[in-house]
Amino acid sequence: MGSHSTPSFSPLDPKSFSEESMRVIDFLADYYKNVEKYPVQSRVEPGYLLHQLPNTAPYCPEPLENILKDVNDSIIPGLTHWQSPNFFAYFQANASTAGFLGEMLCSGLNVVGFNWIASPAATELECIVMDWMGKMLKLPSSFLFSGTGGGVLHGSTCEAIVCTLAAARDEALEEIGSDCITKLVVYGSDQTHFTLQKASKLVGIPQANFRSLATSFSSEFALSPDVVRAAMEEDVAAGLVPLYICATVGTTATGAVDPVEPLGHIAKEHKVWFHIDAAYAGSACICPEFRHYLVGVELADSISLNPHKWFLTNMDCCCLWLKNPKSLIDSLSTDSELLRNSASDSKAVVDYKDWQIALSRRFRAMKLWVVIRRNGLANLMVHIRSDVNLAKRFEAMVLEDDRFEIVAPRRFALVCFRLKPKVDDGDGDGSDLNRRLLDAVNSSGRAFMTHAVVGGVYVIRCAIGSTLTEEQHVDDLWKLVQEKARFLLLDNTLLSNGGI
Amino acid sequence: MGSHSTPSFSPLDPKSFSEESMRVIDFLADYYKNVEKYPVQSRVEPGYLLHQLPNTAPYCPEPLENILKDVNDSIIPGLTHWQSPNFFAYFQANASTAGFLGEMLCSGLNVVGFNWIASPAATELECIVMDWMGKMLKLPSSFLFSGTGGGVLHGSTCEAIVCTLAAARDEALEEIGSDCITKLVVYGSDQTHFTLQKASKLVGIPQANFRSLATSFSSEFALSPDVVRAAMEEDVAAGLVPLYICATVGTTATGAVDPVEPLGHIAKEHKVWFHIDAAYAGSACICPEFRHYLVGVELADSISLNPHKWFLTNMDCCCLWLKNPKSLIDSLSTDSELLRNSASDSKAVVDYKDWQIALSRRFRAMKLWVVIRRNGLANLMVHIRSDVNLAKRFEAMVLEDDRFEIVAPRRFALVCFRLKPKVDDGDGDGSDLNRRLLDAVNSSGRAFMTHAVVGGVYVIRCAIGSTLTEEQHVDDLWKLVQEKARFLLLDNTLLSNGGI
Known part of the structure; x- marks a missing residue:
């Protein structure tokens, strides 16, 4: 090959397909290993990314390393981590190895x-x-x-x-x-x-x-x-x-x-x-x-x-x-x-x-087929029941604490709870108190839950079901909620006593 | 661990995530290496798969090997191979390593x-x-x-x-x-x-x-x-x-x-x-x-x-x-x-x-971002122009053969052509002749094109743009079309002469 030959452009060359794919697999495996370390809800400010990326597309190809470095440095801080074991917001979007394999086959066969x-x-x-x-x-x-x-x-x-x-x-x-x-x-x-x-x-x-x-x-x-x-x-x-x-x-x-x-x-x-x-x-x-x-x-x-x-x-x-x-x-x-x-x-x-x-x-059927076969009905039931049991565990902890109440019956793996409103502290229906509690929990970065308003009542939703969530995470969540509640209630008491 | 302990169920364990994902990568790389060997348009009969798969989901988990074996033995024969270099049907769906990497990141971060x-x-x-x-x-x-x-x-x-x-x-x-x-x-x-x-x-x-x-x-x-x-x-x-x-x-x-x-x-x-x-x-x-x-x-x-x-x-x-x-x-x-x-x-x-x-x-933006960065505007233009040049090449070969005509102007990488109808052979507008030509090409398994009817004229569409398509494939396609046309025209002549 002469020194002036143009490198050939093979956007689906099997060799580089394998090499580069494996680097992304490593990247993702590391992500799962580390996901617990990131603040669950992203802390970036609106527009943060605009300042970190060029405002036009590159003219020349860029190596994968540069792209993965930017994913790491610029994208990950801007993610709210749905795969974190401490994600209890909305309803979960539970990824799994089998689901990922099915997606790869779907995307690869294309x-x-x-x-x-x-x-x-x-x-x-x-x-x-x-x-x-x-x-x-x-x-x-x-x-x-x-x-x-x-x-x-x-x-x-x-x-x-x-x-x-x-x-x-x-x-x-x-x-x-x-x-x-x-x-x-x-x-x-x-x-x-x-x-x-x-x-x-x-x-x-x-x-x-x-x-x-x-x-x-x-x-x-x-x-x-x-x-x-x-x-x-x-x-x-x-x-x-x-x-x-x-x-x-x-x-x-x-x-x-x-x-x-x-x-x-x-x-x-x-x-x-x-x-x-x-x-x-x-x-x-x-x-x-x-x-x-x-x-x-x-x-x-x-x-x-x-x-x-x-x-x-x-x-x-x-x-x-x-x-x-x-x-x-x-x-x-x-x-x-x-x-x-x-x-x-x-x-x-x-x-x-x-x-x-x-x-x-x-080819979505490929994904669902792999999920079903790789797990089998047996493990899919284990998966559902394990989340429901975690929710029961969380519910039991809420019920044991007099300051809190369960607002709506738990049927699956979603627990709706709140701090009972204190009639004598001027908070009225407790919305403000619970909103502040939720903010305190979420801004800690250690967990992420969301809220609902039902029958006029502001409730905190704890939706259990992220794939990596285990007992320890649910226990930690409850400790976090209690810790933040303690501060808030103390603060409220001081406020109502004219303190601070 | 006692012999009665239940194996723990970790559907997103980073270690098995890596191992199993790499096996799917290998599987897909092999697929790309071999895709040219498969008939482009699937030859299965309606209902073929029902006889090859169980009619209920498995109760127990199955190993990835079994699933990949079934993909190989049962799914691949039922695919029409959009990533084959000999796919010239519809419009292409052009996969690439960069697109696949982006999909992996999208699916993995989930x-x-x-x-x-x-x-x-x-x-x-x-x-x-x-x-x-x-x-x-x-x-x-x-x-x-x-x-x-x-x-x-x-x-x-x-x-x-x-x-x-x-x-x-x-x-x-x-x-x-x-x-x-x-x-x-x-x-x-x-x-x-x-x-x-x-x-x-x-x-x-x-x-x-x-x-x-x-x-x-x-x-x-x-x-x-x-x-x-x-x-x-x-x-x-x-x-x-x-x-x-x-x-x-x-x-x-x-x-x-x-x-x-x-x-x-x-x-x-x-x-x-x-x-x-x-x-x-x-x-x-x-x-x-x-x-x-x-x-x-x-x-x-x-x-x-x-x-x-x-x-x-x-x-x-x-x-x-x-x-x-x-x-x-x-x-x-x-x-x-x-x-x-x-x-x-x-x-x-x-x-x-x-x-x-x-x-x-x-997170589709991840995919498009990786595609743009990994290729750069420069290579994305190379990619478009290379397909357009292949289409020009095919068009030129059609134009050189008096039996054929280009039916509509080629503007991009789609060539619409047909065998000229023979007024004296009773075929009328040439629809039947060209339908048979297209059937002959497609049923050979060596290429797949589709048709259109414009202005009352049946045309064969050669849409160039599958990622793996190179000059050789376009040349082979044209040889295949000519080969099938020769048989058809001979057959038609014999028929109109009362032969066979």
Whole structure:
């Protein structure tokens, strides 16, 4: 090779692929080893990164070392560490080795299975894995390919809800007239994830036709069938058309469970689409002791859950099962000459592009398949139960301390608690006190939790489920909470005594 | 440890994470080494996989070896190999080592940056990378964060179009009344990707209000401004309200380019949202010689392109820039107490959940950042130009053979060609002949191309851009096409002479 030869540009050379990938593996393994040392919630200020990176792309290639150095020096300080064992915020996004391996295979093979022929294995594995998951949850065969239904992997619950709402909408408009979209009404509770309202708006249903029905302490924040029935009857009387109701198994704020069976019966009476959003708690229903929360699922038209929350599956992955996939396909299918092929023409295959918003799609089934096989149902149940046991442990510690209270029943691995408000210290409802407690905990960098407001009460949410979390982390969290509470209460007492 | 101790279950143990990940890296490196040996288009029959895998999930954990063996034995034969150097179908999904490394970091860190505080670095890196990309494309500062606009990474063009359509719709309904959705009209050409029609339906615009305006050979399949103006005037006269027009830079069928500037002026006149879909060819516009296709981009409200097609970025990744992100946010934002935080309240940060459909989101910016840095603008241009040169090479070979013709002008790395129809052999328009030629090529397993029908003509599309494709593969493809054509034409001659 002469000294003037241009180095060849081989962006997918197997040798450098292996070498560079292994360096990233080492980097990530080190990250997991060290993740506990970082402040869980990032402490950077808005705009911090702009000052650390150039404002234009480099002209020349840069070595991997430089990039990894910048990840280490500039990116990691700006991360809120979802994989920290001390992450108890929102709902966890629990990564695992198996989930990561599945992602690598998905990303490395990089096939785009929008229809069967574009990679038959991608489609068929997805059908098989959806049936596996459905059977683990003991879904009725009406939701399985081996029965009369079927399932699909989306990226998010929001996508699942947008697609099922569109299917329900188009079925309804077929019946009542295509210009009647402004008559359709969607029902959820004030605990339903906001994704339902966003999705309703997205598919063109007027915001005025979205019902966020009230829940309360007395019903443990579950949606009351009576309230739903009354709302639907009122809407019908006003000339509106009930379209879609969403029941949640494991609400975001407190992990509440809507009563699936009675809501299902009301849905049938009013012929509305009945969706079950089990994004968080659905994964727990693989354990027999939690399966009862899905009693009545046979009345639903669709059900979704997110393995990327609590099923050891790296982001992103949402399972959606349908009793009548044809309704989804009728709404979302497109007939393009460009994609025409004899397999699709034969109608003997599934073309997943017609089950989702986008044409392109990743091979997510590979990831979920690896997660299930590498762990087996046995260890997946161990995983769920271990998190639930940690939550019980935390709950017990809260209950032992008179200054605190559990605000809503713990059903899964989410504990909602607060410092009891002190009537005599002028704090009123305790919101301010608990907000300060949460801030104190989070700003310590030693843990990260988030809050909710339910029934007018500000609560601190301790969501247990990060993969690396062990007993010690839960114990440390409780010590941290107590430590910060002690300071706060002391401070409050001093304040109310006119001190400091 | 006693013999009865339960093995501990550590689904994210750094040691086994490293070991198992390295085995998957080896597996993938071998895959790339061997990918050329597999039939490009899978030859399996529908349902093949059902017979090879159990119909329920395993109860016990399985070793990685078993899983990789099944990937090898059962999955790979069912893949259509998008990473094969002989893949010339659809548009390529060009994987690269850098894209894979970025995916690994995204998946391994597994943060969920739905708002700024949930991982500031994820949001800020995305803002920075969107500006980098925008500057490489010489987008006006009205699309950049450093100017008055901003960008976001979606998973697909369809999502980008759904979101911008929703923003346009909500702005319009604000003006003309929330019950006027059935008056809104969306415009594209008969070459516009079907995603526009699907997205229009998804956001609740009646199918009757979707205009698929005719193109023809005479305009090289570009959308004619006169046709658009006439359609809009007709709709306005009928009491309808033009809402949204999509121009395509690099259509799927032939790589045609709609005239951005004149269409932009019409959009301004009629006050409709103007979107540029540069999903495929946008990447090429980083090269000065292709940038002219974006002249007039300053008239657009939004522009999108897919790095997962032609920018060495593994699936999935779609860049969307907006001149007025507020319109998108107004349509898609949600105000949830659960996510409330002081950074968001200060309005000083970007919360990307309000720029997309879903709440959850992957750290895609990491992937695109690694792709850009590891390659640099220099090599990214080498990559685009090398594909374009291979397409020119293929085109030249087609032109040298009198039996063939180029059906539509080649602008990028997509060559649309066919065997000329023989008027005297009863084949009519040549559709059947070319369909058989394409079938013969694809069923050989040695290459995979797809077809289009434009202006009533069946064409074979040779889309060059798989990362591993080199001169030799293009030369081999042409030899294969010629070989199959020779047989077909001989066969046709025999048939028309009453032979065989």
